[in-house]
Structure formats: C-alpha cells, structure tokens
Amino acid sequence: MAVFTPVSLDDLTQWITQFDLGKPLAIKGISSGIENSNFFLTTEAGEFVLTIFEKLTFEQLPFYLQLMRHLADRSVLVPAPVANRQGEILHTLHGKPASIVTKLKGASQLSPKPVHCAAVGAMLAKMHIAGQDFPLHQPNLRGLDWWLATTPTVLPYLPQDGQHLLRAEIHAQDAFAGSAVYHALPRGPIHADLFRNNVMFEGDRLTGFFDFYFAGCDTWLFDVAVTVNDWCIDLDSGALDLARLQALLAAYHAVRPFTEAEREAWQPMLQAGALRFWLSRLYDFYLPREAEMLTPHDPSHFERILRQRINNPAPALF
Ligand SMILES: Nc1ncnc2c1ncn2[C@@H]1O[C@H](COP(=O)(O)OP(=O)(O)OP(=O)(O)O)[C@@H](O)[C@H]1O
Ligand SMILES: N[C@@H](CCO)C(=O)O
Structure with a gap:
C-alpha cells in the first residue's frame, strides 16, 4: 500500500x-x-x-x-x-x-543483458546532450556537500572497518572534487538515480526513463557511474560484468564521446557513485524518517560495491 x-x-x-x-x-x-x-x-x-x-x-x-x-x-x-x-x-x-x-509502455528489465545496457547507455548520452540548453539550475542535492554533512551522522553506527572505509573514501572524494581533472569534466542536468527499476522496456526496446526526482546539475560521468553500478554488476557480489559494461559504455560513447578528463576520472567516479548510495542507504537505515512505510534498502550492498571498485579497478574508458 x-x-x-x-x-x-x-x-x-x-x-x-x-x-x-x-x-x-x-x-x-x-x-x-x-x-x-x-x-x-x-x-x-x-x-x-x-x-x-x-x-x-x-x-x-x-x-x-x-x-x-x-x-x-x-x-x-x-x-x-x-x-x-x-x-x-x-x-x-x-x-x-x-x-x-x-504513461510509458512496458515494464522494468530487472535481469538486463548487454542489449538492454546498450539501450540505456545510448539514451543516457542522448539525455545529457539534450539537457545542455535546459535553462533551470538546481545542484545535485545528493552530491559532495550532502555526503560531507551525512558522513558524521552515520559513522557512529558503523563497525571499525566500515568507519575506516567511509573516512578514507570521503577524504579521497573531497580531494578529487578539488582537482583540475574534476573541474574539466563536462556537466549538466543528470538523472542521478538511473537504476533498473527506473527504466521501462518493451522486450529489448527501451521505452523510457522515469523517476526524475533526484535529478540535478552535476558531472555527466557521475550519472554514467551510478548507472553502471546498478546495470552492469553481479548483484550478489557487486563485481562488474564486463560484457554489460562494455555494451553500456560503447553505446554511450557512440552518441557522446568521452573526454580525456573523463577517462582520468573514471575510477574515482565509480567509487563516488557507490559512496553516494552507501551513504543514503545508511542514512535511511539508521535514521528512518517519521512514518516511513517500507523496509529501507540494504546499505551493505553499496559497501560491497565500493570495496569491489577499490580492489578491482574497472577497465579504462575508451
Ligand atoms: N510515466 C510512467 N509510466 C509508466 N509507469 C510509471 C510511470 N511513472 C511511474 N510509473 C510506475 O509507478 C511506479 C512508482 O513510480 P516511481 O518510482 O516514480 O514512484 P516513487 O514514489 O518515486 O517511488 P520510489 O521512490 O520507490 O522509486 C513505478 O515503479 C512504475 O511502475
Ligand atoms: N535507487 C535508490 C533508491 C532511491 O530511488 C537506491 O537503490 O538506494
């Protein structure tokens, strides 16, 4: 209900x-x-x-x-x-x-194959280009400032190794956001929550993206990283699935080629995409809002993804 x-x-x-x-x-x-x-x-x-x-x-x-x-x-x-x-x-x-x-036709594809990931990659690139001349501005409200504010709130709930990981990653992301590479990244309106349950398919044909209520202006690469961290992984281990990853990135790149700065930023950005949802899930888990109706999502899923991205760096962007 x-x-x-x-x-x-x-x-x-x-x-x-x-x-x-x-x-x-x-x-x-x-x-x-x-x-x-x-x-x-x-x-x-x-x-x-x-x-x-x-x-x-x-x-x-x-x-x-x-x-x-x-x-x-x-x-x-x-x-x-x-x-x-x-x-x-x-x-x-x-x-x-x-x-x-x-109303979009179709249903969510919760077990995507490379063909679905390619469709998502191409539409995401198309969306980024189409958003370039959007005149309204709103920052990504779940960006670095929110991560910095939320980290001290959730830290006390974590065991030692979790605290260590969170401190190290927030420190690394803060430094990354101050770098010249980060400032050279192309940006604009992004969806920022393009998970499997926010895209409709009819068979293998993508019929639309929806649930734009986390959208904001941020780097395009952050959107790609968030999307990859859900669409191109094994959900149990968090490990990247290289066939789905390759399909999504190649299709994106064919519509909107990645820049040199994006190639350099890919690894920290994948970690940023994992950190963002680890933090929001920790927050919702330990500090549920009043009258919260449903069981919060499992935060450890994104802790696993973050550890995977750190320990097994993704292939370079082409
Ligand atoms: N434009 C649309 N066309 C077809 N179905 C839609 C559309 N918008 C929403 N839905 C359906 O409604 C459901 C809930 O929508 P949505 O995810 O936007 O709600 P929400 O309240 O933001 O929920 P959540 O925060 O759980 O994602 C979706 O899973 C989808 O099945
Ligand atoms: N996609 C988010 C939920 C908010 O839409 C998550 O999986 O944590």
Whole structure:
C-alpha cells in the first residue's frame, strides 16, 4: 500500500476539465512507489500517470517537471508532463502539488543483458546532450556537500572497518572534487538515480526513463557511474560484468564521446557513485524518517560495491 492521498473518479470530474484530456474513465492506485501517491489514469485521450507529491514542494517541483518536458520535447524517452490550457504543468489536487505525465509502455528489465545496457547507455548520452540548453539550475542535492554533512551522522553506527572505509573514501572524494581533472569534466542536468527499476522496456526496446526526482546539475560521468553500478554488476557480489559494461559504455560513447578528463576520472567516479548510495542507504537505515512505510534498502550492498571498485579497478574508458 503506497497511496497516501486517495483520488476517485468523482474527485477528477471537475478538476480534469482544465486539460484537453476528455472525461476520466478509470483510475487505479500504483502500489510500488514510496515517495508519492501514483495512479494510472485513463481518460478519453489515452493513458497517463497522475502523481500527488507527498514531500516535494511547489518550489522544488518546477526543476524536475520542466526538465522532463524539455527532454521529452527533444525526443528523449521520458514521461512528458501534460499542460493544462494555461500551459501549466504543475497543478494542485487535494491541496497538494500534482502532475499528469504520459504513461510509458512496458515494464522494468530487472535481469538486463548487454542489449538492454546498450539501450540505456545510448539514451543516457542522448539525455545529457539534450539537457545542455535546459535553462533551470538546481545542484545535485545528493552530491559532495550532502555526503560531507551525512558522513558524521552515520559513522557512529558503523563497525571499525566500515568507519575506516567511509573516512578514507570521503577524504579521497573531497580531494578529487578539488582537482583540475574534476573541474574539466563536462556537466549538466543528470538523472542521478538511473537504476533498473527506473527504466521501462518493451522486450529489448527501451521505452523510457522515469523517476526524475533526484535529478540535478552535476558531472555527466557521475550519472554514467551510478548507472553502471546498478546495470552492469553481479548483484550478489557487486563485481562488474564486463560484457554489460562494455555494451553500456560503447553505446554511450557512440552518441557522446568521452573526454580525456573523463577517462582520468573514471575510477574515482565509480567509487563516488557507490559512496553516494552507501551513504543514503545508511542514512535511511539508521535514521528512518517519521512514518516511513517500507523496509529501507540494504546499505551493505553499496559497501560491497565500493570495496569491489577499490580492489578491482574497472577497465579504462575508451
Ligand atoms: N510515466 C510512467 N509510466 C509508466 N509507469 C510509471 C510511470 N511513472 C511511474 N510509473 C510506475 O509507478 C511506479 C512508482 O513510480 P516511481 O518510482 O516514480 O514512484 P516513487 O514514489 O518515486 O517511488 P520510489 O521512490 O520507490 O522509486 C513505478 O515503479 C512504475 O511502475
Ligand atoms: N535507487 C535508490 C533508491 C532511491 O530511488 C537506491 O537503490 O538506494
């Protein structure tokens, strides 16, 4: 159960008239989300996803929704926010921020093969290029500043060897972020959470990226590292799967060639991608927010990935 704010067809009868979507025909709560109340909505115009935002505010949402609109307008496969007749894409329903976006076809591919990784790599590169002229700016809110602030909060919960690893890695990442190589990295809006459960496929055909609510402006290579650390690994050991890795990187590189600085930064960036999710999972595990509904993700998964990246450096980027 993850619909926090119920919505019925009756609630929509009047509300939906601000859009050119015809009459609402069916609405069904989606159970898998943990951040928002999501619904599949069928109207005379087709199928959509209605979201009521439970935590994000009216001030925070334009960056995410406008970014999706911007990318969709440039043929990147993402849900397109639907505007009302006034051209607005952020709405109010039951007193909370709400959006309607197009529904992606298909389902998540949770056991990806190289062909799926290649599709993800190519679309990610396309997304980075398409985001270059996006006019709004928001930093990656789960970037270095957040890692530095969160580390002392979670350190006391870790055993000695975990504390040692976390201290060493945060120190290394702080130094890396001050380096000339880091400052030479190309950057722009990134998804920043492109895990297997945030991409849809129909068979082997990618139909879209979704869940942009961790997006922000950061290095493109960080996005690639986060994506690789989920799509191109053996989930039990955290070890890289070279066939999937090669497929994702080659497809990305064919659309947007990696730069020399990115080649130099690849190893520390893979570690940064692992550190980010180790920290957020530690935080959610040891300091759960009030009224947290679901079991937090296992932090040790990303500790394993971080140790793997340190002990078994990835092949060089081409
Ligand atoms: N545009 C879309 N098209 C098709 N399905 C969607 C779309 N948006 C969301 N979904 C479905 O709704 C589910 C929950 O969405 P989403 O992951 O964005 O929610 P969330 O509340 O941010 O959850 P979480 O934080 O767990 O990722 C997805 O797993 C997916 O099945
Ligand atoms: N992808 C994140 C969850 C937030 O979307 C994780 O696996 O920790």
